[in-house]
Amino acid sequence: AQKITQTQPGMFVQEKEAVTLDCTYDTSDPSYGLFWYKQPSSGEMIFLIYQGSYDQQNATEGRYSLNFQKARKSANLVISASQLGDSAMYFCAMSPDTGRRALTFGSGTRLQVQP
Amino acid sequence: NAGVMQNPRHLVRRRGQEARLRCSPMKGHSHVYWYRQLPEEGLKFMVYLQKENIIDESGMPKERFSAEFPKEGPSILRIQQVVRGDSAAYFCASSQPKTGGTNEKLFFGSGTQLSVL
Numbered sequence: 136a137q138k139i140t141q142t143q144p145g146m147f148v149q150e151k152e153a154v155t156l157d158c159t160y161d162t163s164d165p166s167y168g169l170f171w172y173k174q175p176s177s178g179e180m181i182f183l184i185y186q187g188s189y190d191q192q193n194a195t196e197g198r199y200s201l202n203f204q205k206a207r208k209s210a211n212l213v214i215s216a217s218q219l220g221d222s223a224m225y226f227c228a229m230s231p232d233t234g235r236r237a238l239t240f241g242s243g244t245r246l247q248v249q250p
Numbered sequence: 251n252a253g254v255m256q257n258p259r260h261l262v263r264r265r266g267q268e269a270r271l272r273c274s275p276m277k278g279h280s281h282v283y284w285y286r287q288l289p290e291e292g293l294k295f296m297v298y299l300q301k302e303n304i305i306d307e308s309g310m311p312k313e314r315f316s317a318e319f320p321k322e323g324p325s326i327l328r329i330q331q332v333v334r335g336d337s338a339a340y341f342c343a344s345s346q347p348k349t350g351g352t353n354e355k356l357f358f359g360s361g362t363q364l365s366v367l
Contacts, residue, residue, distance in 0.1 A: 139292075141292075170355070172358075177360070178339065178360055178361050178363075179358060179359070179360045179361070180293075180341060180343075180358035180361075181358075182355055182356070182357070182358075185355060226292055226293070228293075237283055237295040237298050237306060237309075238283075238293075238295070238356060239295070240285075240292035240293040240294070241292050242290075242291055242292045243290075243291070243292050
């Protein structure tokens, strides 16, 4: 079975600073994918970034980067130059390398960006 | 190019009534997933469907809940005889036909907030 752990219920960051949101995972699958989604107060789930377990390089998407440490089973999200619009819930998720493909989500981290 | 459409956005039901939640996937997507989110929690997988087939319903409660994705029309999540504990946000996601690998990105709808009085 897969498990995603996000140990930070809430985080504060000053505008324009960088912030790291933690995510650790547990799986017995030989290959897997790791995702981060953003959920603003309006409720929709917005895809941010993806990392494959066999990818050699850490994924980056604009101001988002994923600090993937396979041996430690961690997939932390780094947001650089935080903006007020980054205030939201952030969810880490994992997909297995099986036909099921359903994502397993963590409990989320609420990020608040302060001016 | 419309995204995943869910309706209604908000649904209020009294205990014992039926709730029907609809989801139209993105154009070209034939895979639909339903998730439930309780307040301040992550999304919990419920069911995965392809057209006219339930692929994985391991997250569905055994009673009162059912899902379908007919050949024509939206996917429907049906909750019979709702109870207060069913109050939650229900999200639908869709993806393209499986091409292999682990990077199948899910596109989510805006969710349906079900409130049971």
